[in-house]
Amino acid sequence: MPWVVVGAGLTGLASAQRLAELHPNDEVVLLDARLVGQGASGRNSGFAVAVSHFPGAYKPEHKESFSRVNRINQAGLDLLGQQIKSQSINCQWDDSGFHHGAADRASIKEHKHFIDYLNAMGVEHNSLDQDAMENRFGTSLYKAGVHVKRGALIQPAALVRGLADRQPKNVRLIENCPVLKIERGNPITLQMSGGQIKTDKLVLATNYEAPKLGFLRRHLIGSTLSGSFTRTLTSQELSTLGSHKTWGIISLHGGGATIRLTKDGRICLRNTAEYSGGALLSAQALQTRQVTHRQSFEKRFPQLAHVPFEYGWSGVEGISGNGTNFFGQQSKNIYLAGGYNGSGVTRGTAFGHALAEYAGGGQSDLITDCLGSATATWLPPRPFLDVGAMLKISARFRGVGLDR
């Protein structure tokens, strides 16, 4: 086999698609351990970010590094937008940007930093006060906000299922097929429970699960997030939610809630993150997290306190010690991209696309930008890793206050 891609999330789907376009006479095998949509790419909050938020006061000496990340984001957003439109993928795509909100002391301070950054970077935005936020969303919780016009909202599972269904003809997608072991060599051998595949070149897009296959063992871990969404709101309930018919708000505090009113009229909210060894939450653990989801929902929308949640979910994102991402060659003919620290919808798409070109010997500005990711810091071995990971993830909630 000339090409195998392991992992059919946004990174792997973008990689397989690009490999198939570049090598129309080759078959590209795309393997996933689960069904497409069951990984983080189908479980995220659906914010397709063009302009990243880098916390803290704006530092002009970081401008190029911020620009590099935003160019990658924008490339991913453009790729997604083109595919969604040209292939008519029905995934609630709304590219009118989204909002950032500040409810408590720390995030209100961050609001000022963010505005300074947007001004310095020349990013089009509207700064909003409490009244403007309330008029738009029907909640008085946010004391300040910003609308950034670049960026989109999506229904994540519908997006990845749509992308998977529309892969080029020379992509063979095999789901429910975990790769158990990778033997380096020429060719590379992938061991699965039902047999093996030999390949000349391998693209690894397995996110936080790469360490299980022997890659990035001391660099990448999983952080488990959870959220809930309501039933579809009635038109009377929707009328209490301000002027905007569909919207998303990312907190300006790293531990704050991300919250959306979806196109099908549900409030969808995520506000927990924890270390659980890269596993999803059990039904019982999820139920306890839903108490936190509920508090977050009712303090924003007391007028909807009677509206039940219809569903809760968890998902695992890949994070590195210093917030960097991974892109490039791991060993001979083995390429890897991943670990986007909660911002992989656009970045994963761009990294996956660029990795396919890079693996075929290509060069582009996007590849150069992806290769510019900072070197990852080392994570300690177990059991220190577990303690360190727990502390690192819980630190994101320090000072979160009303933003959670």
Ligand SMILES: Cc1cc2nc3c(=O)[nH]c(=O)nc-3n(C[C@H](O)[C@H](O)[C@H](O)COP(=O)(O)OP(=O)(O)OC[C@H]3O[C@@H](n4cnc5c(N)ncnc54)[C@H](O)[C@@H]3O)c2cc1C
């Ligand atoms: C709750 C939640 C909310 C988030 N919200 C946002 C957001 O709003 N915006 C944003 O930009 N990002 C968000 N993220 C992060 C984003 O979802 C991820 O960064 C992105 O989806 C990563 O894509 P990926 O393709 O690299 O990895 P994944 O989507 O994790 O795909 C990896 C795939 O590899 C497969 N795999 C793993 N190991 C093997 C193996 N051994 N054999 C075969 N297959 C294997 C998995 O089954 C999986 O399908 C969120 C994440 C979570 C969990």
